[in-house]
Amino acid sequence: MLRIKNVESGYGRLKVLKKVTMHIRAGEIVTIIGANGAGKTSLLKTVSGLIPARSGEILFDMKEIGKLPPEKIVFLGCSLVPEGRQLFAPMTVKENILLGAYPQYRKKRGDQVREDLERIYGLFPRLRERERQLAGTLSGG
Ligand SMILES: Nc1ncnc2c1ncn2[C@@H]1O[C@H](COP(=O)(O)OP(=O)(O)O)[C@@H](O)[C@H]1O
Numbered sequence: 001m002l003r004i005k006n007v008e009s010g011y012g013r014l015k016v017l018k019k020v021t022m023h024i025r026a027g028e029i030v031t032i033i034g035a036n037g038a039g040k041t042s043l044l045k046t047v048s049g050l051i052p053a054r055s056g057e058i059l060f061d062m063k064e065i066g067k068l069p070p071e072k073i074v075f076l077g078c079s080l081v082p083e084g085r086q087l088f089a090p091m092t093v094k095e096n097i098l099l100g101a102y103p104q105y106r107k108k109r110g111d112q113v114r115e116d117l118e119r120i121y122g123l124f125p126r127l128r129e130r131e132r133q134l135a136g137t138l139s140g141g
């Protein structure tokens with residue numbers, strides 16, 4: 001499903017990823033472990049197109065995504081959930097969740113979105129209780 005081969009990337013003169021290769025099959029859950037500054041976030045940002053891969057290839061479902069902009073990669077179904085609480089504070093909890101489903105709406109998959117929302121509410125019932133609350137008023141926990 002995701003094939004990363006000899007990928008290199010970094011920031012300016014700093015090369016962070018040096019020939020990173022990994023394969024992730026459909027249904028697999030893969031964890032990347034490493035010290036602070038090892039390059040875990042940089043790897044995820046490179047796969048998502050937020051920082052460009054300088055060399056190597058990244059294939060998602062057999063399609064080369066290494067040179068695509070982030071929004072195209074998201075539309076293919078490869079998304080990054082960023083660390084930190086990057087919520088849209090003036091929007092409600094439900095609106096924040098639905099924004100994550102925007103590509104599905106664009107593909108006219110409203111039924112799928114409703115089904116996904118129910119699944120998420122099943123996993124995290126508090127979200128349903130607070131779906132109308134403004135995200136900026138949630139406590140950090
Ligand atoms: N925006 C940035 N500009 C310059 N250097 C960065 C930037 N983000 C991360 N780095 C550097 O890239 C290296 C890897 O960082 P990062 O991918 O955040 O590591 P990790 O997520 O494993 O803690 C570190 O040396 C870090 O200082």
Ligand SMILES: [Mg+2]
Nearest residue numbers: 037040041042
């Ligand atoms: Mg990190």
